[in-house]
Amino acid sequence: MTNRQIKQLAYEGLWKNNPIFVQVLGICSTLAVTNLVLNTIVMCAALVFTVSLSALTVSILRDFTPRNIRMMIETLIIAFYVIIIDVILKAYWPQMSENLGPYVGLIITNCIVMGRCEACAISNPPARAMLDAIFNALGYSFILLIIATFREVLGMGTFLGFGVPYFSGQYWDKWTIMVMPPGAFFVLAIVVWTFRTVQMSQEDKKK
Amino acid sequence: MKEKRWFPVMYMFVITAIVSTAVIGFSQYTRERVQANMERTFEIAVLKVLPGMFEPDLSFVELHKKFQQEIDKPTDKTAGAYTLRKNGTIEAYALPIEGQGFWAKIKAVIGIEADKKTITGIVIYEQTETPGLGAEVAKKEFTDQFENLKMSAQDKPIAFRRAGEELQDGQVHAVTGATQTSTRLEKIINDNLIQWLEKVEN
Amino acid sequence: MKQEKAAHKLLQKQVIIRRVLLALLPCIAGSIYFFGWRSLAIIIWAGMVGFFTELIFARSRSKPVTEAVFVTTTIFALIMPPTVGFHVLTIGVIFAVMFTKEVFGGFGKNIFNPALAGRCFVYICFPIAMTATWSPPADGFGGALGKWTTADSPDAITGATPMANIKAGKLVLSSDEDSTGKIPFDITEGNTVKLKKSALLRGLVTGRISGTMGVTSAFLILIGGMYLFVTKTASRTIIISLIAAYAVLNQILYWSGVEPVPQAWNAVLGGGFLFGAFFMATDPVSAPRTEPAKIFYGIIIAVCTVVIRNFSIFNGGLMFSILIGNMFAPTLDNIVRYFKEKKNKQPEIAA
Numbered sequence: 027m028t029n030r031q032i033k034q035l036a037y038e039g040l041w042k043n044n045p046i047f048v049q050v051l052g053i054c055s056t057l058a059v060t061n062l063v064l065n066t067i068v069m070c071a072a073l074v075f076t077v078s079l080s081a082l083t084v085s086i087l088r089d090f091t092p093r094n095i096r097m098m099i100e101t102l103i104i105a106f107y108v109i110i111i112d113v114i115l116k117a118y119w120p121q122m123s124e125n126l127g128p129y130v131g132l133i134i135t136n137c138i139v140m141g142r143c144e145a146c147a148i149s150n151p152p153a154r155a156m157l158d159a160i161f162n163a164l165g166y167s168f169i170l171l172i173i174a175t176f177r178e179v180l181g182m183g184t185f186l187g188f189g190v191p192y193f194s195g196q197y198w199d200k201w202t203i204m205v206m207p208p209g210a211f212f213v214l215a216i217v218v219w220t221f222r223t224v225q226m227s228q229e230d231k232k233k
Numbered sequence: 234m235k236e237k238r239w240f241p242v243m244y245m246f247v248i249t250a251i252v253s254t255a256v257i258g259f260s261q262y263t264r265e266r267v268q269a270n271m272e273r274t275f276e277i278a279v280l281k282v283l284p285g286m287f288e289p290d291l292s293f294v295e296l297h298k299k300f301q302q303e304i305d306k307p308t309d310k311t312a313g314a315y316t317l318r319k320n321g322t323i324e325a326y327a328l329p330i331e332g333q334g335f336w337a338k339i340k341a342v343i344g345i346e347a348d349k350k351t352i353t354g355i356v357i358y359e360q361t362e363t364p365g366l367g368a369e370v371a372k373k374e375f376t377d378q379f380e381n382l383k384m385s386a387q388d389k390p391i392a393f394r395r396a397g398e399e400l401q402d403g404q405v406h407a408v409t410g411a412t413q414t415s416t417r418l419e420k421i422i423n424d425n426l427i428q429w430l431e432k433v434e435n
Numbered sequence: 436m437k438q439e440k441a442a443h444k445l446l447q448k449q450v451i452i453r454r455v456l457l458a459l460l461p462c463i464a465g466s467i468y469f470f471g472w473r474s475l476a477i478i479i480w481a482g483m484v485g486f487f488t489e490l491i492f493a494r495s496r497s498k499p500v501t502e503a504v505f506v507t508t509t510i511f512a513l514i515m516p517p518t519v520g521f522h523v524l525t526i527g528v529i530f531a532v533m534f535t536k537e538v539f540g541g542f543g544k545n546i547f548n549p550a551l552a553g554r555c556f557v558y559i560c561f562p563i564a565m566t567a568t569w570s571p572p573a574d575g576f577g578g579a580l581g582k583w584t585t586a587d588s589p590d591a592i593t594g595a596t597p598m599a600n601i602k603a604g605k606l607v608l609s610s611d612e613d614s615t616g617k618i619p620f621d622i623t624e625g626n627t628v629k630l631k632k633s634a635l636l637r638g639l640v641t642g643r644i645s646g647t648m649g650v651t652s653a654f655l656i657l658i659g660g661m662y663l664f665v666t667k668t669a670s671r672t673i674i675i676s677l678i679a680a681y682a683v684l685n686q687i688l689y690w691s692g693v694e695p696v697p698q699a700w701n702a703v704l705g706g707g708f709l710f711g712a713f714f715m716a717t718d719p720v721s722a723p724r725t726e727p728a729k730i731f732y733g734i735i736i737a738v739c740t741v742v743i744r745n746f747s748i749f750n751g752g753l754m755f756s757i758l759i760g761n762m763f764a765p766t767l768d769n770i771v772r773y774f775k776e777k778k779n780k781q782p783e784i785a786a
Contacts, residue, residue, distance in 0.1 A: 120270035
């Protein structure tokens with residue numbers, strides 16, 4: 027693969043076809059796990075792991091997999107990696123496993139994973155499939171981290187558990203709703219709105 | 234071969250077999266840890282409220298073993314409380330309590346000395362109160378107040394007082410701003426304690 | 436409402452809105468008199484934030500800013516506790532203007548009353564700032580005219596409003612000789628204070644009680660309210676049906692001994708109910724437009740207010756109720772129109 031192609035993949039996954047603000051996929055986990063930055067980082071790492079390895083496996087098997095059962099095979103592979111992560115968290119980081127609740131298991135149904143397998147991995151060589159998957163997962167991750175940063179700083183006055191000046195002080199009434207589920211709706215909406223506006227104005231300029 | 238009718242079935246079977254073997258093997262390998270972790274919040278809560286039982290350096294698996302070896306399971310005589318015994322005599326009780334909080338159930342363990350007059354500690358190990366407000370009751374700043382707290386002889390063993398007020402026996406300062414959670418937690422603690430004190434064998 | 440085309444202007448003139456602002460003046464004056472000059476600063480700041488928020492959106496639509504935004508911000512400021520922080524205020528105003536008005540398409544297109552939706556948002560976001568800290572009203576003839584705020588007196592900050600105290604059973608109304616004539620501000624946990632009925636009544640009418648900035652005095656609200664009522668700026672149907680339904684329902688429940696429902700006079704005068712009835716429930720944009728629907732609208736709000744005020748954990752009963760009423764407004768209108776059409780058609784069939 028040439029540098030140009032890699033750049034193209036990165037541009038598509040991170041910006042032009044961003045899973046969150048363009049495709050609007052995987053929103054349920056976006057809303058659920060972004061209350062604390064640490065939770066979000068772990069969730070994003072889990073997603074990068076699952077998406078990239080699933081895409082790789084699907085891509086390696088693509089020449090053998092019969093077309094009519096490909097979706098079942100894909101789901102099986104995705105489920106396998108997700109269960110592995112789930113068990114690892116349960117065994118070695120139980121606190122995090124509790125924080126994320128069912129949302130690790132729900133990566134199986136996260137449309138981004140299935141979407142990348144179907145859209146790219148099933149018909150492309152392993153290297154390309156994996157890169158595409160990684161960039162998409164990173165596109166998901168950076169939006170989630172932005173949302174989580176706002177939510178944690180405004181809601182708890184902390185960032186990664188450390189107090190942020192002013193926001194952890196007594197003059198800032200902690201914006202409780204931000205760390206509760208409804209807060210995610212507002213922040214997600216504003217973030218998607220902002221990015222879409224920037225993107226659209228870029229497209230207008232190109233024309 | 235790919236065109237054969239049996240191929241998809243075979244293929245599915247083989248992939249499933251490989252994947253399942255891997256998953257089963259892995260979860261077998263971590264089974265003990267996962268089990269210890271699942272019970273850990275409750276067991277640690279019990280160990281923490283009993284005097285001198287909790288050692289922060291131990292791993293979850295070791296704490297799990299310690300719990301199983303040294304804590305006696307509840308019996309009819311203890312009215313649902315776990316007990317710590319030395320040479321057969323009860324040193325302290327750990328009573329699991331639960332009740333409705335502001336949003337959902339609050340679950341806690343409360344430690345009581347053998348004389349049933351002093352609280353040795355409380356750990357709230359499961360709650361979904363409002364973060365930053367009601368959820369503060371689970372924090373050390375609040376629960377530390379229960380260490381060696383003498384119960385009041387009046388009809389309410391424990392009473393919550395507003396922050397800054399002077400405290401007497403059986404009184405603690407409530408978390409500021411968390412009126413609803415405080416009222417409910419106070420009720421949960423008192424209801425359970427009163428009920429337990431009636432039932433437990435002297 | 437008259438829609439003027441004035442794309443080049445910065446601010447759109449709206450006659451009705453000016454009348455509402457005029458009617459709010461007594462309450463604004465009251466808030467300064469009882470709680471100090473900080474109240475005025477809060478109202479002005481809220482107006483500025485609201486204006487700039489709307490300006491951004493109005494620009495993209497190339498329309499002028501409507502004067503209605505000042506009604507929103509002023510009402511919003513008046514129903515804040517006097518101790519409210521400026522960041523809470525800013526967030527509330529931005530939310531009120533942006534999320535309840537502008538994203539729906541600007542003036543005249545919002546489903547909910549913006550001031551109340553904003554207040555509801557901050558109420559849920561900052562429960563401590565909104566419900567746990569009240570400052571006492573200033574004493575004496577001069578009031579707080581010489582002060583920036585009354586919140587700096589030592590016993591301030593953690594009191595409760597008389598309404599909340601009565602609901603919690605800490606303040607008991609009685610006609611005994613030994614009951615106090617002064618409304619207590621801070622009652623120690625576990626104690627109860629007996630209060631003379633006449634004292635509470637006087638407090639509620641003059642407004643010398645702790646509470647939200649501009650809504651403590653029934654007398655001042657009524658000056659502005661009657662002006663709106665007489666000039667027909669606010670819908671008379673809504674005002675009458677809401678107040679009547681609320682008073683009747685309260686009195687019936689009180690007579691049948693349902694705890695903790697207060698007597699009608701107490702309920703109507705207390706907790707800013709009149710302010711809600713005159714200034715917020717009548718908001719022409721979010722209220723129904725047909726007359727029969729307005730009656731039902733008033734009744735729905737009244738019933739919800741009684742239920743929420745007395746039986747829920749929240750104190751902001753009227754706020755939630757008006758928002759619930761807003762939700763039903765379009766449906767009520769549709770039902771009324773449906774029956775009207777049916778009526779109009781029937782003679783034709785007969786003929």
